[in-house]
Amino acid sequence: VRLVESGGGLVQPGGSLRLSCVASGFTFSRYTMSWYRQSPGKERELVATVSRAGGTINYADSMKGRFTISRDNAKDTVYLQMDSLKPEDTAVYYCSARNDLYTYWGQGTQVTVSS
Numbered sequence: 001v002r003l004v005e006s007g008g009g010l011v012q013p014g015g016s017l018r019l020s021c022v023a024s025g026f027t028f029s030r031y032t033m034s035w036y037r038q039s040p041g042k043e044r045e046l047v048a049t050v051s052r053a054g055g056t057i058n059y060a061d062s063m064k065g066r067f068t069i070s071r072d073n074a075k076d077t078v079y080l081q082m083d084s085l086k087p088e089d090t091a092v093y094y095c096s097a098r099n100d101l102y103t104y105w106g107q108g109t110q111v112t113v114s115s
Helices: none
Strands: 002-004 010-011 017-024 032-038 045-050 057-059 069-072 077-082 091-098 101-107 109-113
Touching: 002 091, 017 032, 017 091, 017 109, 032 069, 032 077, 045 069, 045 077, 057 069, 077 091
Parallel strands: 010 109
Antiparallel strands: 002 017, 017 077, 032 045, 032 091, 045 057, 069 077, 091 101, 091 109
């Protein structure tokens, strides 16, 4: 089982990034996919979740209107489009796959928002 995130980097405030997470080793379409983030000294927090078929999406309140989660089950990939980025969005971003029995995590990708 692997979840490999990519797309992180350094961006100026107000900028955008698109994160990708490619899954392998399990049946992607049978798992709810989520993005989490963790800043230094803080607990990991949920960013957004998308259901197995993509019909149900939820966001943390602070990300609503700025972040968009999506998935492509044909490509075993989940995305996080991040717009209007703020310095407080700086964190390591992780993707997660979850079903009734298992939860899998990626290794994370660093996003730094700074001028």
